[in-house]
Amino acid sequence: xxxxxxxxxxAYRRMYxxxxxxxxxxxxxxGLSMADYTVLSDLVxxxxxxxxxxxxxxxxxxPKLRITELADYMGWSQSRLSHHLARMERRGLVRRExxxxxxxxxxxVLTREGLRAITGATGTHMSGVRRHFLDLLTPRxxxxxxxxxxxxxxxxxxxx
Amino acid sequence: xxxxxxxxxxAYRRMYxxxxxxxxxxxxxxGLSMADYTVLSDLVxxxxxxxxxxxxxxxxxxPKLRITELADYMGWSQSRLSHHLARMERRGLVRRExxxxxxxxxxxVLTREGLRAITGATGTHMSGVRRHFLDLLTPRxxxxxxxxxxxxxxxxxxxx
DNA sequence: TAAGATTGAGCTGTCAATCTTA
DNA sequence: TAAGATTGACAGCTCAATCTTA
Numbered sequence: 508x509x510x511x512x513x514x515x516x517x518a519y520r521r522m523y524x525x526x527x528x529x530x531x532x533x534x535x536x537x538g539l540s541m542a543d544y545t546v547l548s549d550l551v552x553x554x555x556x557x558x559x560x561x562x563x564x565x566x567x568x569x570p571k572l573r574i575t576e577l578a579d580y581m582g583w584s585q586s587r588l589s590h591h592l593a594r595m596e597r598r599g600l601v602r603r604e605x606x607x608x609x610x611x612x613x614x615x616v617l618t619r620e621g622l623r624a625i626t627g628a629t630g631t632h633m634s635g636v637r638r639h640f641l642d643l644l645t646p647r648x649x650x651x652x653x654x655x656x657x658x659x660x661x662x663x664x665x666x667x
Numbered sequence: 668x669x670x671x672x673x674x675x676x677x678a679y680r681r682m683y684x685x686x687x688x689x690x691x692x693x694x695x696x697x698g699l700s701m702a703d704y705t706v707l708s709d710l711v712x713x714x715x716x717x718x719x720x721x722x723x724x725x726x727x728x729x730p731k732l733r734i735t736e737l738a739d740y741m742g743w744s745q746s747r748l749s750h751h752l753a754r755m756e757r758r759g760l761v762r763r764e765x766x767x768x769x770x771x772x773x774x775x776v777l778t779r780e781g782l783r784a785i786t787g788a789t790g791t792h793m794s795g796v797r798r799h800f801l802d803l804l805t806p807r808x809x810x811x812x813x814x815x816x817x818x819x820x821x822x823x824x825x826x827x
Numbered sequence: 828t829a830a831g832a833t834t835g836a837g838c839t840g841t842c843a844a845t846c847t848t849a
Numbered sequence: 850t851a852a853g854a855t856t857g858a859c860a861g862c863t864c865a866a867t868c869t870t871a
Contacts, residue, residue, distance in 0.1 A: 522815070610831095610871085636668075653674045654678075655678070655682070746840085746854085771849065
């Protein structure tokens with residue numbers, strides 16, 4: 508590794524660790540872990556996003572999603588998501604239901620309590636991302652970072 | 668969040684998760700976890716780095732370092748490092764000794780087996796970092812990333 | 828046989844409590 | 850009292866095994 512390479516690699520890793528810890532601390536005040544937050548916000552966003560295409564979840568219902576779909580989207584293993592959902596279910600944040608279209612499948616449903624939790628946490632989290640990250644960087648830096656991330660991910664997904 | 672901001676934030680997080688998983692998989696083949704690797708390589712590097720200043724560890728000896736110093740450098744809590752060292756000690760990778768200069772303190776010593784492990788793993792890990800990260804990016808991108816990381820870390824450390 | 832999901836064992840991390848020495 | 854470090858309880862993750870349905 509050249510000196511420049513080492514500088515970049517170290518800075519990148521240190522940024523991730525420090526930023527992650529800070530965001531987790533702030534989020535903990537709302538009663539959620541980072542993992543909880545990701546699950547809940549993906550659960551809110553994802554069914555809505557392709558609602559027109561899939562016509563599964565009417566707007567007035569609570570968001571629901573097949574567990575595999577959620578795991579794929581999040582890049583989590585089924586096992587990891589299953590364990591995490593079990594814990595969240597105990598806390599009343601989500602509920603599991605059978606998929607009517609495929610008896611092997613299950614869907615996760617956001618509960619009213621889960622909706623309240625994610626609604627309350629979103630402001631805190633977004634503001635943290637903004638203050639500790641977005642607002643510190645120029646549009647050009649953000650664009651470069653996006654490009655870097657997409658390049659690395661594309662390369663890794665190609666290999667697999 | 669604007670569309671550009673969201674793109675950058677998502678790409679950055681996805682990159683970290685994907686890259687980390689890949690590097691961990693490759694490293695696992697050498698018998699070490701990412702945490703093990705960091706502990707061992709910092710243990711090798713750090714005493715050497717300020718040897719001239721501190722005159723504690725003669726070159727021919729196995730690297731040793733005060734536990735607090737190592738924890739601080741890594742950005743780990745004492746508890747986390749203590750638990751991890753206990754597990755590594757059981758596997759014969761490190762040894763703990765009393766600090767002769769302060770009876771409250773302890774030092775970690777790299778064992779011969781630990782030295783063998785880190786020596787064997789370094790090639791694998793470096794090559795992964797190079798293939799999945801460094802070689803995909805231009806010098807300008809790396810410089811920007813270094814700048815970004817340093818900016819974010821500096822801001823967070825100021826707050827604390 | 829494969830897909831969707833869960834489970835249990837065991838490792839890793841956090842938090843608060845504790846112990847010893849400065 | 851504070852600093853250095855460890856410990857125990859518990860939450861989170863991975864891996865392999867398992868169960869049910871397609």
